[in-house]
Amino acid sequence: MxxxxxxxxxxxxxxxxxxxxxxxxxxxxxxxxxxxxxxxxxxxxxxxxxxxxxxxxxxxxxxxxxxxxxxxxxxxxxxxxxxxxxxxxxxxxxxxxxxxxxxxxxxxxxxxxxxxxxxxxxxxxxxxxxxQKGYTGVNLAPPSNPITNQAIPLPEEVRGESWSFASLSLNTLREADEWEIEFSNLIPIKDSINENISIPGIRLFSPKRSLALAAWLGGLEPAKLLIEGTQIILEAGQADRWLVTDVEEEAKKVIENNFQNTKLYADGLQFISVQKSPEENSLDGFWMLKDIEEY
CATH class of the missing domain: 3.30.420 (Nucleotidyltransferase; domain 5)
Structure with missing residues (x-):
């Protein structure tokens, strides 16, 4: 070497x-x-x-x-x-x-x-x-096994005082590398995605612990968000499943529909952000996520 x-x-x-x-x-x-x-x-x-x-x-x-x-x-x-x-x-x-x-x-x-x-x-x-010669037609190594671990509440260090569902235009998201963010992880956006698609995500708020919460969340290696029943689940790490929050039935339908639309038409893009309050413009944490079908 x-x-x-x-x-x-x-x-x-x-x-x-x-x-x-x-x-x-x-x-x-x-x-x-x-x-x-x-x-x-x-x-x-x-x-x-x-x-x-x-x-x-x-x-x-x-x-x-x-x-x-x-x-x-x-x-x-x-x-x-x-x-x-x-x-x-x-x-x-x-x-x-x-x-x-x-x-x-x-x-x-x-x-x-x-x-x-x-x-x-x-x-x-x-x-x-x-x-390739010798191809069996049998998927000997699937991209992943279904994650079946029961979702557990987020660690106390990563729980915000409140949260909200949100969406960002694709044009706004393309400028994410220009934002001032303390902790972040951004992923490429494909040119083929329809510019009219809005990307869904959730915002976590914590007036006093926002920065610490963002640091902890980054350490969890967040991968994707999904709806199960009336719960928002964050899949992270290698096999972790974290319960972010419970939602009302009507809200659940809206969020689920948004996640499904981006999975079909926007490469599965999602996001999760951390900030002090809904009025605060600066972000302490921002992660782009992706829901890939073969996960």
Whole structure:
């Protein structure tokens, strides 16, 4: 692995998946594959992607560590720095990936905020793997297993004194990188989305604890919002499900309809924000989320 000293290298986190694919190799074994993609910048469309097939007999942290070294060298040659963080959503591979990442000084975060990776994997499952020799037609490695954990109330540190449902125009959201926000995580907006679509989300308010609440919320790795019954649920981390609030039946119908519309017509975009009050213009926290069907 080459030690980076250049100051012009692009810095970003990585998203990875190391798992078997719906392909049987010439030895009758499932094909294992490592996929790495950089976390897309809000407006910079340049992405680092890297893939490597792993022999079924070499699925271990030693092979994975060596593959990470190769990927870092390749990234460096393309103008990308070594990441300080990698995200992985597949719980069954967490231990092996962490062991390999620890050896090269990279922090592993278990998170479903791996939107770039999941979209790439979905694309490969639809158009790449079916063209490969040995393709089984059986999805040996689905993008995820349904999350069935019961939702529990948000930690006290992340509960606002009040909340409201909100929506932002796409044009407004495109300017999010120009806002003054203490804690945030923005994701790219595709050019193909209809500009007339409004993006739904929720706002959490806390006059005295807004900044601390935002810091805690960021640590939860928020992934997407959904409606279950008359409850708003926040899915976060690798498998966490947090109860944000209960809503009245009429409000539930409106929110559910908004979430469904953006899922169909706006790439599943959502948001969650933290601020001191509804009248306050500045934000202490703002996260763009995405509801991907295959989650």
């Amino acid at each position: 080459i030690a980076s000293k250049r100051s012009d290298l692009k810095k970003t986190d990585w998203e990875i998946d190391f798992y078997s694919r719906p392909i049987i190799d010439e030895n009758g074994k499932k094909r294992w594959e490592l996929l790495i993609t950089s976390t897309n910048n809000f407006k910079d469309k340049k992405t680092f992607k890297w893939e490597k097939i792993c022999p079924a007999s070499s699925v271990n942290s030693i092979w994975l560590k060596d593959a990470f070294d190769e990927a870092i060298d390749e990234a460096y040659s393309q103008g990308w720095d070594k990441p300080s963080v990698i995200r992985c959503w597949r719980s069954s591979m967490k231990t092996m990936i962490k062991r390999a990442a620890d050896q090269i000084g990279i922090e592993l975060i278990s998170s479903r905020r791996t939107y770039s990776l999941l979209e790439w994997l979905i694309e490969r499952e639809r158009s790449f793997y079916p063209q």
